[in-house]
Each structure stands twice: as structure tokens, then as C-alpha cells.
Amino acid sequence: MKPRPCGCKGCRTCLICETQYGAADLKLQLELDKEKSYVYCPYCNKAWKGWDINSYKEHPNHHGEPLSYRGVYIHLDFISELEEQILIDNIDEIPWDNSQSGRRKQNYGPKVNFKKKKIVSGNFEGFPKFSKMLQDRFATIEMLDGFEVIEQCSLEYDPTKGASIDPHIDDCWVWGERIVTVNFLSDSVLTMTRFKGAKTKYNLCSAENYLPVLDLEGKIIRNNKNQRSSLDICKPVTDVDVIVRIPMPRRSLLVLYGESRYHWEHCVLRQDISARRVCIAYREFTPPYMNGEHQELGKEIRRKGKMFWDHTEKYQINVNLNEKCDILNGI
Ligand SMILES: O=C(O)CCC(=O)C(=O)O
């Protein structure tokens, strides 16, 4: 399928191809019943009836009966305003690549083919140095113990392009249980809907063949006594028809794991992009690539994931900006 000049393919569309390349009819029509929606509160970790994402700010004065929604960790103010500004300045010094649905991206990681289940390190040489402080800070979060970044992807959502991301589950053959996102520049929302499709989609069935890293409460499992697979241990308990809206406030960190990672699709709706938003998504390897049958190939790629390069050298950026990078890394 050939991409249109904006970068979109097939049913993935943005405002540009909908208005200029006649792609409006290809657009995936999502029918979300707002009456069935709950808003996740990062303060009490429960979801409360409603659609408006700002309603979590009423905490502790919520109304009605909450829904227990598992597999979400939100760390507010993970970075300061100054760190946000310096990181964005650095990110914007690197060329962006057009992606689908009005997004742009900067992707660092091995080359993966999810359909053929093929992975090669390709020209992966690690990550830009200015982003090391973010990865280092993961060590302060208990549930990220042992999280080794294999892929780091900056994504930009521009409201003038009608940017969004369609409902999906991140691949389960190569990407591990914890999906980490750090949010920049504007508040947004991750909208969750239950996945009812085949286990072959997103390679979900791969998660039947390895053990979980986190228990249902998000605690690291030190000894896997019960041997239930990653997919099985977090089987949903909630009604299939509900929608859960997860806030992604500017400068916060979000971890999806367990039930929300494996049994729900996530998307970012166009209507939830009110101003330029950038996020960085981080992915780790699945157990077979860490300590199982593919560990040798895994080891080689993990070694590359420990490397950091100077983007000012690579892109010949004015050197005085190097100082900003050193401030961030505490040098
Ligand atoms: O923009 C986001 O926060 C979600 C991105 C995402 O789901 C992905 O890159 O797989």
C-alpha cells in the first residue's frame, strides 16, 4: 500500500489527506459512546464515570461508583518545566520523519518486522545523549526495575494536521510488558477500549508463552511461582463495553502494563490534541529476548541500547547547546 504525500496509508488519515487527497472516506470511523466512559484518576487510581478528562481534577470529590481499572501507573511531574524545555529544544534539533495520521516521529531502535517476526539491529547505535537523563530517572521508579530501553520513539502530534493514533496494542512478540511514555508540551488523553479480536493480531498469542514481570498491583514478581503467562494472569474483570480515558498530563510519565497493556486497545483521539504535543515512548524486550531462547540476539541489541551519541555532532548543531545537555545529565 503506497503512502500518500503526507505519510498516511490506507485507513490512516490526517487533515491534509482528508482535505487535499480525497482520503476522508477512508478514515476509520470510531464509534465511541460517551455514556459508557470513565475517567481514570491518577490520585486514587480508580476510574469515575465521565468523558471530560479534566474531571479527575475534582479528586477527592468524585461522584458515583468507581471502576477498578488495572495496569496503569501515572507519575505526575516526572520532569520539571526547565527539563521539558531543554529536552524539547534538543529534540527539535533533530530532523523529524513524517509518520501516519498526522504524526511525526524520531525512532531509535532495531529494525523489526512484526509480521515475519524478524529483528535485526540494522543501523541502531543507541539514543541521543540528551535523553539519557530520562532513562536514568526510570531507576527511581520501582516498577521499572530491570527496564532496559530497546526502542525509544519521539512522537509529535500537531493539531493543525488533525494528528491522532488509531486503536492498537503494541506488538507482543518483541515488546515487553511495560510500555512507558513521557509527555511533553500539552495535556492529552489515552482512550482505552476492550480488544475483542483474534489473538493472532498484534502477536498477542506470543504473550501466552512467557511469564509476567509485574503482578496485578504493579509490583515486580521476584519468583514466578504460579507460572501463569503474561496474557493469562491479567485477564479482565470489567465490562467489555466500557471506555476508559487515561489522562496524560504534560511532564508526566505513564506506564501501561498487564490488563491495560494486553487486553485493551489504546488510541489518541484527534479531539484530544488541542495544542502541539510531543511524547517519547519506550519499549523493552520480551523475556525470550532477555533470558530465553533469543537471548543471544537480544544481548547484541541490548549492548547497542546502552550507547548514547551526540546529536550536535551528528547534525552539526551549534556547540553552545551542548551545555544544556550537560546541565541535564548533571555534569
Ligand atoms: O501518543 C501516545 O501517547 C501513544 C503512542 C502509542 O501508542 C505508540 O506509539 O504505540
Ligand SMILES: [Fe+2]
Ligand atoms: Fe501504542
